[in-house]
Every structure is written in C-alpha cells, then in structure tokens.
Amino acid sequence: MNIAVIGSGYVGLPTACGLASFGHNVICIDNNEQKLAVLQSGHMPLFEQGLQELYESNNSNIRFSGDMSDIQNAELIILAVGTPMSDDGSANLQYIYAAANEIKPYLQNGAIVATKSTVPVGTNDEIERIIDNPNVDVVSMPEFLREGYALYDFFHPDRIIIGTDSMDAFNKIYNLYAPHIAPEKIIHTNRRSAEIIKYASNAFLATKIHFINEIADLCEQAGANVDDVANGMGADSRIGRKFLNAGIGYGGSCFPKDTNALAYMAGKYGVQLGIVSTTIQGNYDRRFRIAERINEQIKSVGQNARVAVLGLAFKNGTDDVRYSPAIDVIKNIHHNPIYAYDPQAMKNASQVLGDNIVYEKSVHECIKNADIIVILTEWPDFKELESVTFGRPTVILDYRNLLDENIMQSKENVTYKRIGK
Ligand SMILES: NC(=O)c1ccc[n+]([C@@H]2O[C@H](COP(=O)([O-])OP(=O)(O)OC[C@H]3O[C@@H](n4cnc5c(N)ncnc54)[C@H](O)[C@@H]3O)[C@@H](O)[C@H]2O)c1
Incomplete structure (x- = not known):
C-alpha cells in the first residue's frame, strides 16, 4: 500500500x-x-x-x-x-x-x-x-x-x-x-464511539492513579500499607495491578490534556463527568500537598538542610517533562538551593526550572552530603540508594515507593518515609 x-x-x-x-x-x-x-x-x-x-x-x-x-x-x-x-x-x-x-x-x-x-x-x-x-x-x-x-x-x-x-x-x-x-x-x-474510546480509556487510567493516591492517604491515617492494599486489590483480575502505584500523581503530554478535553466535551453535551472532574482537580492538588510535606520536613531538619531531588521527568523512560508533577513539586519547595538529578530530563527541565536548581551529573553527586533526599520519578537508576552507606543522618522521602522498604529501614542513619504507609 x-x-x-x-x-x-x-x-x-x-x-x-x-x-x-x-x-x-x-x-x-x-x-x-x-x-x-x-x-x-x-x-x-x-x-x-x-x-x-x-x-x-x-x-x-x-x-x-x-x-x-x-x-x-x-x-x-x-x-x-x-x-x-x-x-x-x-x-x-x-x-x-x-x-x-x-x-x-x-x-x-x-x-x-x-x-x-x-x-x-x-x-x-x-x-x-x-x-x-x-x-x-x-x-x-x-x-x-x-x-x-x-x-x-x-x-x-x-x-x-x-x-x-x-x-x-x-x-x-x-x-x-x-x-x-x-x-x-x-x-x-462507529466513528464517534472510536473517538470516545480513546478519551474514556485515558480518563479511566488517570482515575485509577488518582483513586489509589486517595486510598494511600487513608492508609497513612489508618495504619495500613497502600502497597499491600494495591497488591490485594490488583490480584482481582477484574481490577488488575497496573496503574495502582501510589505516588505524586500523573502528568505527561496525554493524561492531563485528555482528561481536561473529555470533561470539556462532556460539558458541551450537557453531561457532568463528576469522576473525571474530581480526578483532574485531585491530581492537580496532590503535587502541592506533596511539596508541603517536603517543606515541613525541611522545617524540622533546619533551613540549612541540603535538599536533593531525584527525578524530573513525568515518568521513567523518557526525557519528557510536560505537565510533570515533579516540576510543580520542585517549584513549590521553599528552599534554595535544591540539588537535582534525572538520567534523561535535565535539559528539558532546565528550560522550565531555569537556574534556581543545581543540576548534578549523577545520583552519587546529587545525594552527596544531603540531609533530605526526595524521589519524584520512578527511575530504576535510583535503586542505587539501596546499596549506599549513609554516614550522616539522612531523611529519604521516597514518593514513588521505589526502594525496598526492608533494606531502607534497616540502614543506619536513615529515616525512610514513603507514600501510603
Ligand atoms: N505521544 C503519545 O504518547 C501519544 C499516544 C497516543 C496518542 N497521542 C496523540 O497523537 C497525536 C500526536 O501526538 P505526538 O505526541 O506524536 O505529537 P508530536 O508533537 O510529537 O508530533 C506532531 C507532529 O506534527 C507536525 N505537524 C503539525 N501540523 C502539521 C501539518 N499541518 N503538516 C505536517 N506536520 C504537522 C509537528 O511538526 C510535529 O512534528 C496527539 O493528538 C496525541 O494526543 C499521543
């Protein structure tokens, strides 16, 4: 053809x-x-x-x-x-x-x-x-x-x-x-069904992410562990485990724009998509609540704390920072300087974040002498932290639930926190 x-x-x-x-x-x-x-x-x-x-x-x-x-x-x-x-x-x-x-x-x-x-x-x-x-x-x-x-x-x-x-x-x-x-x-x-299938699929996946993030909030208050909850839920073949990873919310070039476009088009037809609207707002708000947690942590460690952020891309495997929640989180951390590293997205991120950030060349350089380390993108590269020996008190905020909890909790000098626990 x-x-x-x-x-x-x-x-x-x-x-x-x-x-x-x-x-x-x-x-x-x-x-x-x-x-x-x-x-x-x-x-x-x-x-x-x-x-x-x-x-x-x-x-x-x-x-x-x-x-x-x-x-x-x-x-x-x-x-x-x-x-x-x-x-x-x-x-x-x-x-x-x-x-x-x-x-x-x-x-x-x-x-x-x-x-x-x-x-x-x-x-x-x-x-x-x-x-x-x-x-x-x-x-x-x-x-x-x-x-x-x-x-x-x-x-x-x-x-x-x-x-x-x-x-x-x-x-x-x-x-x-x-x-x-x-x-x-x-x-x-038919043609119109095909058009809606695409938006409905993306909105459903976005909602699944937002849903598990809300459940994570409940787990934190109720003494449960969201990873166990997600595994238990995901074992049900009607639900499935994918897109049940609690974290800082979705971003990227598709979910934010497609959920918004779906809500907008439904409005034009006089239909309220309450779930989609709640997902859009809740997912947006989440990044500011995450930033707030980091600010509180900085306050309790002290304003001289060295803060290292790992991850800038909206997800791992890409250099794309469009609507990346990591970018909005960083913009709302009231601290200067922030040291950051991402395996692929440094160039794109620097165009958005400018010179307010110190861009480091490796995980190792970024976390050197850090008092607080925050993980914002689930790059497998950051698993390297599991084999690091920390010679000074370090708070690790693993907001993608990436690291092995048992390993991190058994480390000397480390206070390890994750989402939904
Ligand atoms: N990126 C994804 O993961 C993904 C997945 C599924 C669906 N989509 C959808 O597919 C569409 C394309 O997304 P993308 O990520 O490939 O976009 P993109 O921005 O990477 O590519 C679009 C290309 O179209 C070119 N272009 C624009 N107007 C043109 C014209 N009149 N003539 C010739 N070229 C023109 C642009 O120069 C650009 O290179 C979007 O609607 C997006 O929502 C994207």
Missing part, C-alpha cells in the same frame, strides 16, 4: 516505521523544517527505544517530505499531528483542521483518511466536511501507544480500533493489520 503519515512525532514516526516494516511504501510529512532536516539526514529527532534501528532497517520504504503534494499517490493518509490543551481545557484542533485542509487537494478517489490524533467526538465529522469528497472515507483510528514502549505497542497492540460506517474502509484497514496482528484485536465501531 502507498501510505502517507502527516505529522512525524511520537506517534507518526513509530507508526510510519512499523508500517514500512510490513512492506508498505510510506511518505512522512512534517512542516517543522528543523525536524525535517534531521529526518532527511537519516536520524530520528526524538528518543524512542529501537526507533532509529527500525528506521535504518526499513529506510528503503520510507521518505520524508515537507511538500504535501507528495501524498498524491497515497491510498491511506494517517493524521498524527498534535492536539494540545487550550487554556480553557479543550483540545486545540487548529493543527488537525489545518492538516485536513492541506491534504484535501491531493486526495485520490478511493483514498482513506485515518485520524490517529486524539480528537474530541465529532472532529472527524468536521474533517469530512473540510475534505468534502464523497469518494474519500474519513476513519477514526485512535492511537494507544505508550512513550518509551511505542514500538512494542505498535507490534503488540491490545486493540486496534477502526471507527467507520464504511465497510470498504474497514476492510482495507483490517487487511493492512490482520496479517501481522491477531485479528480478534481489531475492533470495528
């Missing part, structure tokens, strides 16, 4: 390289000249495990271009441009509508436009109106990949949602994936 992917980002590039590896001819379009120059020189402009290698082994099937007329032979056009959060919480659709207008002159009869960008219900109807061609089908095909596991998720998806009333379009996309992916994973819905 001749396939065009519009938008060469965290979704577009793994999708393009994955489809090229199935043997299709893929043209990737991006309007960011800097990014395009990197791509055309044979390099991936973002970090995703295995992506560069997958590209290199399939580069004869992939081209990169900034010229939309290069899509004119495409039978399938995948839209993968950004849909960031607007100030009012809604999804900003300017990029997706611009892309629809730009592809319109080059669509051949029988072409399929499939939207992978996360878009509110009804957006694909609007894309269809923009394209205004009865010989072109517009399909909703939301993307569920996780940053850090994008290629694994491309080749082993839990499901592929194909939202369309056109059997012809459904069959063509089904045949694209069916030889490579278990056919029962391919789910056919």
Whole structure:
C-alpha cells in the first residue's frame, strides 16, 4: 500500500516505521523544517527505544517530505499531528483542521483518511466536511501507544480500533493489520464511539492513579500499607495491578490534556463527568500537598538542610517533562538551593526550572552530603540508594515507593518515609 503519515512525532514516526516494516511504501510529512532536516539526514529527532534501528532497517520504504503534494499517490493518509490543551481545557484542533485542509487537494478517489490524533467526538465529522469528497472515507483510528514502549505497542497492540460506517474502509484497514496482528484485536465501531474510546480509556487510567493516591492517604491515617492494599486489590483480575502505584500523581503530554478535553466535551453535551472532574482537580492538588510535606520536613531538619531531588521527568523512560508533577513539586519547595538529578530530563527541565536548581551529573553527586533526599520519578537508576552507606543522618522521602522498604529501614542513619504507609 502507498501510505502517507502527516505529522512525524511520537506517534507518526513509530507508526510510519512499523508500517514500512510490513512492506508498505510510506511518505512522512512534517512542516517543522528543523525536524525535517534531521529526518532527511537519516536520524530520528526524538528518543524512542529501537526507533532509529527500525528506521535504518526499513529506510528503503520510507521518505520524508515537507511538500504535501507528495501524498498524491497515497491510498491511506494517517493524521498524527498534535492536539494540545487550550487554556480553557479543550483540545486545540487548529493543527488537525489545518492538516485536513492541506491534504484535501491531493486526495485520490478511493483514498482513506485515518485520524490517529486524539480528537474530541465529532472532529472527524468536521474533517469530512473540510475534505468534502464523497469518494474519500474519513476513519477514526485512535492511537494507544505508550512513550518509551511505542514500538512494542505498535507490534503488540491490545486493540486496534477502526471507527467507520464504511465497510470498504474497514476492510482495507483490517487487511493492512490482520496479517501481522491477531485479528480478534481489531475492533470495528462507529466513528464517534472510536473517538470516545480513546478519551474514556485515558480518563479511566488517570482515575485509577488518582483513586489509589486517595486510598494511600487513608492508609497513612489508618495504619495500613497502600502497597499491600494495591497488591490485594490488583490480584482481582477484574481490577488488575497496573496503574495502582501510589505516588505524586500523573502528568505527561496525554493524561492531563485528555482528561481536561473529555470533561470539556462532556460539558458541551450537557453531561457532568463528576469522576473525571474530581480526578483532574485531585491530581492537580496532590503535587502541592506533596511539596508541603517536603517543606515541613525541611522545617524540622533546619533551613540549612541540603535538599536533593531525584527525578524530573513525568515518568521513567523518557526525557519528557510536560505537565510533570515533579516540576510543580520542585517549584513549590521553599528552599534554595535544591540539588537535582534525572538520567534523561535535565535539559528539558532546565528550560522550565531555569537556574534556581543545581543540576548534578549523577545520583552519587546529587545525594552527596544531603540531609533530605526526595524521589519524584520512578527511575530504576535510583535503586542505587539501596546499596549506599549513609554516614550522616539522612531523611529519604521516597514518593514513588521505589526502594525496598526492608533494606531502607534497616540502614543506619536513615529515616525512610514513603507514600501510603
Ligand atoms: N505521544 C503519545 O504518547 C501519544 C499516544 C497516543 C496518542 N497521542 C496523540 O497523537 C497525536 C500526536 O501526538 P505526538 O505526541 O506524536 O505529537 P508530536 O508533537 O510529537 O508530533 C506532531 C507532529 O506534527 C507536525 N505537524 C503539525 N501540523 C502539521 C501539518 N499541518 N503538516 C505536517 N506536520 C504537522 C509537528 O511538526 C510535529 O512534528 C496527539 O493528538 C496525541 O494526543 C499521543
């Protein structure tokens, strides 16, 4: 198949390289000249495990271009441009509508436009109106990949949602994936259901995180241990253990914007999504309560305390600090200086936090002589603390429940605290 992917980002590039590896001819379009120059020189402009290698082994099937007329032979056009959060919480659709207008002159009869960008219900109807061609089908095909596991998720998806009333379009996309992916994973819905599936899925996962954080608060007051509670709950196959890790709340480029967009779109339909609204607010407030705990700890140790923070990215495995709760926590610690380290996110974090932080080169450098160590991202690298000997009184606030509790509690000179205990 001749396939065009519009938008060469965290979704577009793994999708393009994955489809090229199935043997299709893929043209990737991006309007960011800097990014395009990197791509055309044979390099991936973002970090995703295995992506560069997958590209290199399939580069004869992939081209990169900034010229939309290069899509004119495409039978399938995948839209993968950004849909960031607007100030009012809604999804900003300017990029997706611009892309629809730009592809319109080059669509051949029988072409399929499939939207992978996360878009509110009804957006694909609007894309269809923009394209205004009865010989072109517009399909909703939301993307569920996780940053850090994008290629694994491309080749082993839990499901592929194909939202369309056109059997012809459904069959063509089904045949694209069916030889490579278990056919029962391919789910056919109408377009509006597909659009809602994406938002409902992300809001559900975000709610699960917020739920266990509230249970953690209860555990702290009631003399229970949230990790045991999560394990006990998660053993129930109806519940599952994933996304039940208590901590400082969710962040990143998807959950915050998608929960807000879902609440906003429900409001437009006159529907109150109380659970989602509570999750958004509770998750936001949590980072300030965490900062408050750290401030109290500093007060009790003394204002000369050396404070070391481990973790800046919104989760481990990425350099992404967008809506990272760690960043907001740090901004609300009333102490100067703060020493910080993150294995990947220092550059991005320094653009947001500026020079108020002393950026250290390693875990070791960061925690040297620290009176208080705070863990804000669950990087496996920070497990190194389990084998450190602390020669002076040190308070360790493990706010991702990362370290082995027994090891840490048996250490001399260490006061070890975690979430939900
Ligand atoms: N990142 C994720 O983990 C993830 C997962 C699932 C779904 N999504 C959704 O997928 C969409 C894309 O997300 P992303 O993280 O890949 O975004 P991104 O910002 O990494 O990439 C988007 C790309 O689109 C390009 N672009 C914008 N307008 C264009 C146009 N008119 N023509 C050509 N290129 C254009 C930008 O230059 C950019 O390179 C969003 O709706 C997002 O919510 C993202």
